[in-house]
Amino acid sequence: MYELKIALRHITARKRHTLFAVLSVALAVGVIVVLMSMMSGFTEELVRVTVESSPHIVVSSQDQDDEYLHFSSYYSGSIEGIDGVEAVSPSLLGQAALSFKDNAVGAALHGVYASSEEQTSHVSKDLTSGSFLDLDRSRHGIVIGDNMAEELDASLGDWVTMVDPLAGSSNFKIIGIFDTGTDADETTAYVRLETLQDYFSKEGVVSSINLRVQDPFQADIIAAAIEKDTGLDAVSWIESNKEILELLNTQTAIVWIYYSLIYFIAGFGIANTLVTIVMEKKREIGMLMAMGIPRKNITFIFIMEAVILGTVGVLLGCIMGYVAALGIGSYRIELPQEVYYGLTTLPIKIDPLNFVYAGVFSFIINVITGAYPARKASSLNPVEAIESE
Numbered sequence: 001m002y003e004l005k006i007a008l009r010h011i012t013a014r015k016r017h018t019l020f021a022v023l024s025v026a027l028a029v030g031v032i033v034v035l036m037s038m039m040s041g042f043t044e045e046l047v048r049v050t051v052e053s054s055p056h057i058v059v060s061s062q063d064q065d066d067e068y069l070h071f072s073s074y075y076s077g078s079i080e081g082i083d084g085v086e087a088v089s090p091s092l093l094g095q096a097a098l099s100f101k102d103n104a105v106g107a108a109l110h111g112v113y114a115s116s117e118e119q120t121s122h123v124s125k126d127l128t129s130g131s132f133l134d135l136d137r138s139r140h141g142i143v144i145g146d147n148m149a150e151e152l153d154a155s156l157g158d159w160v161t162m163v164d165p166l167a168g169s170s171n172f173k174i175i176g177i178f179d180t181g182t183d184a185d186e187t188t189a190y191v192r193l194e195t196l197q198d199y200f201s202k203e204g205v206v207s208s209i210n211l212r213v214q215d216p217f218q219a220d221i222i223a224a225a226i227e228k229d230t231g232l233d234a235v236s237w238i239e240s241n242k243e244i245l246e247l248l249n250t251q252t253a254i255v256w257i258y259y260s261l262i263y264f265i266a267g268f269g270i271a272n273t274l275v276t277i278v279m280e281k282k283r284e285i286g287m288l289m290a291m292g293i294p295r296k297n298i299t300f301i302f303i304m305e306a307v308i309l310g311t312v313g314v315l316l317g318c319i320m321g322y323v324a325a326l327g328i329g330s331y332r333i334e335l336p337q338e339v340y341y342g343l344t345t346l347p348i349k350i351d352p353l354n355f356v357y358a359g360v361f362s363f364i365i366n367v368i369t370g371a372y373p374a375r376k377a378s379s380l381n382p383v384e385a386i387e388s389e
Contacts, residue, residue, distance in 0.1 A: 006301050011308060022313045025366060028262045029317025029358050030324060036354040037325040039255060041347030043248055053180065054237060055089070055120050055210035056219045059226060062233045068205040075230060076209055082229065084222045086214050087119035090206040092196050096164040098144070098189065100152040107148065107162075107189045111196025111206075120212040123178060123190070129156045130176030135192050143176035145185030167199050259358075264365060299375060303367065310366030314359045321358070325350050 011018050059079065061069050069075065072090045080088050092111035097104050110117075114135035118124055124132045128146060135141050142160065144152075154160055156174055163169045172191065179185060197203050213222050219236035226234040238245065289298065329348030 004304060011305055021309050025310060025313025025362060026317035026320055029314055029362050030320035032259050032262060032358045033318060033321025033354055034324050037348045037350050040349040040351050040354060044349050045347040051216045051237060052122055056213045056216050057211040057223050057234055057236050059209040059232050059234045068207060070205055072206040072209060078230060079209060079226055082225055084213050084218060085211055087212045089113060089116035089120040089210045091208050091210055092193060092202060093207040094196055094200050096162050098160050098162055100154040100158060100160045103152045105148055105151050108187045109196055110190045111193040112190055113193055120210045126178040126180045128177050128179045132176050134175050135190060138175055139192060139195055140172050141175040142172035143178060143190040144174060145188055146177050146179040147185040149177050170199055306367050310363050314362055318355050318359060
């Protein structure tokens with residue numbers, strides 16, 4: 001295949017130009033692979049934290065005049081039977097002050113059945129000491145966040161006092177301390193459901209029923225089914241985090257524009273190399289056409305050169321991107337835990353699709369940018385080309 005031989009000879013004739021053209025593509029692909037891996041990692045981590053550490057659906061009363069759900073056992077049983085629901089956990093919310101020694105903090109109290117709440121929110125995975133499930137066996141046990149414990153200057157085993165102007169005061173023993181890396185560590189506390197109901201004189205009622213479903217991305221559909229069957233208000237994690245998810249989609253569109261600009265800049269590196277070859281090889285191109293080589297074959301030679309340069313650049317860029325992504329992913333960064341869900345390393349997700357997208361898109365743009373010099377070469381006048389030197 002003489003076209004391939006000519007294309008390779010052109011490419012190897014100017015090694016420095018070829019090297020810079022290949023490196024421009026490789027750097028573009030490498031940068032894009034790293035950026036896509038970082039974006040995939042942040043997005044996956046955000047969704048993971050939202051999906052894994054929070055209820056997928058929160059069911060509450062539709063009556064604005066009554067913030068509590070009555071007959072929670074009946075509703076829990078009905079909801080649990082709906083297709084796709086994995087676990088349910090009734091919860092009573094309340095506000096009170098917690099004090100220890102001379103320190104006091106405001107607390108958002110969650111009265112729960114620990115075994116059920118563990119199935120819906122996976123609280124135990126964030127525990128740094130003690131046991132969350134012991135709540136079911138301790139009428140006066142409490143589980144608090146590590147930042148709250150620090151403000152109170154209290155530790156596991158200490159007794160804190162819960163104070164409310166109407167409900168009075170009651171003592172609770174710290175049986176667990178958790179660390180989520182979020183603001184919840186400063187304000188959230190868990191106690192046994194019946195204990196909180198007795199404390200606030202709210203026997204038999206709950207604020208909400210928390211749900212975990214088998215497929216989190218079907219939460220909207222299941223929430224609609226719950227509202228239809230029970231007449232209650234059901235809000236999925238997708239609905240409650242709608243603004244964040246829309247922001248991610250907008251960010252993705254903007255980032256792809258940024259990717260395209262980088263690709264086109266790299267593509268011009270190849271185009272510049274090919275234009276230089278055309279200018280230097282005018283006489284050779286003219287002689288080829290004078291020998292009867294069709295113009296479409298001349299075009300094909302330069303398109304092939306763009307393909308070769310682009311392919312080498314893409315492969316090298318994928319290797320560079322992979323190594324860089326691994327390095328960045330293992331690099332330790334100093335961040336306060338509350339800044340980003342307790343992470344201490346950049347969340348990098350090395351997804352094979354990122355390499356496919358970066359490689360294919362870059363390859364296509366390289367071929368497109370190579371079309372101009374290819375067309376320029378095929379449009380030369382053979383006589384003028386031969387006499388140009």
